[in-house]
Amino acid sequence: MKTITKVLAVCMIFFLSCTKVDDDSPSYSYENGFGEIAYNEKYKEYEENPFLKVKDYPLSTFSIDADGASYANMRRYVNLGQKPPKESVRTEEYVNYFTYNYPEPEAGENISLSSELVTCPWNEEHHIMRLGIKGKTIPEEELPNSNYVFLIDVSGSMTPPEKLGVLKTGFKQLVDELEPEDRVAIVVYAGEVGVLLPSTPASEADHIKAAIDRLGAGGSTAGAAGITTAYEIARENFIDGGNNRIILGSDGDFNVGISSTDALVELIEEKRKGGIYLTVLGVGTGNLNDYMMEQIANKGNGNYEYIDNADQIQKVFVHEKSKFHTVAKDAKIQITFNPDRVESYRLIGYENRKMKDEDFEDDEKDAGEIGSSQTITALYEVILKKNDASAEYAKFDFRYKLPDSDSSRPLSLSIRQTPLSINAASEDTRFAVSVAGFGLLMRESEYKGTLDQKMVKNLAGSSFSFDPNGYRKQFIELIGKLP
Known part of the structure; x- marks a missing residue:
């Protein structure tokens, strides 16, 4: 039986x-x-970017991606002795989970650009073009005040401790990091929506944390109604020039009212117009709606993180809390390749961030956001015609808006440096390439060439003298856990 x-x-x-x-x-x-x-669990499968001939497609345009959820979600699987589903792998999020030692912006700008050109370790006839971006570092004492609304899913699916319990711990840690003049409101939703705590000054931290402790799970999930209420409260307590942000914590299992991804994205696109940012925190195992949460964070002018353990709580809420303070919005990249020097190219990752070339200068088109001190990395695998340092291989154009502006600012960088061997490359480039290679392995990419775990580990193992909070070292340890 x-x-x-x-x-x-x-x-x-x-x-x-x-x-x-x-x-x-x-x-x-x-x-x-x-x-x-x-x-x-719900994921969206994107076809990998192919190699494109420069003579046919000289321009490559995309929105930056500041999320780190795909990497933390992968780590959950590896720690369970499994590989993640291929559909869950967004290679750019693996790379951008980490911070890089890029230069600070020049005076008057909120963004810096850098680049490097190196041999490709998994195909020696190819090269890797690394693009680096860094958001201006704002000293902690100069950060503007924050107006937070914690939007917390307390439906029945959130009962396990790795869901609601993890969120409660994280939100209380963030409260401990706030300045007395910052404000916090708490909205909860299950079958119905409730305001657990009206907007309250962070000077009353004990009162806020006591409200968080009262959270309990039960019922179905009316996510859209909760989102609407959270935006209303954020608008009522809006701080001019401040960090006005909703932080949504959920497994994404919305099943009451508006619950389709397309309808929720439409709702978020309407709500984002008021200068309120949206951070999405995914939690849990079994029914995680990764696709929905990644999409609403993208369209809500925010970021998407997955919380898989206590270290990740520290990373998001303590070590990298400055990312909640946006220094650049609607950030876009456009690369113009020189057909005399580059035969073809392939953008590694960013499959769901591609834009039409004409959208680059269109300020009405939405793109990604960058927080204070945040670094963004993009990698191209390129096939060169000639190695000639005197000629420009590509032009790196970038546009972004200041947080309080509706008009974009242009930046530009000529990529013409002598290509280096991967072993002579900067630590930042070697590490970024190793993490991207790891993503290609997890995705079982057709472009992985001679990649294997040993190559990934060797590249990463020589690239962690700059390692804020030890996350690069943790990555090296994670490689050894692969089944």
């Missing part, structure tokens, strides 16, 4: 793992291991 029951269970899990989930977004279930646990 036990054997029959187990066979039926495995068959049901197999059925779930082969079926698209009931959502209007193209996403997939994932079956974990032999079948003891079934995941019904």
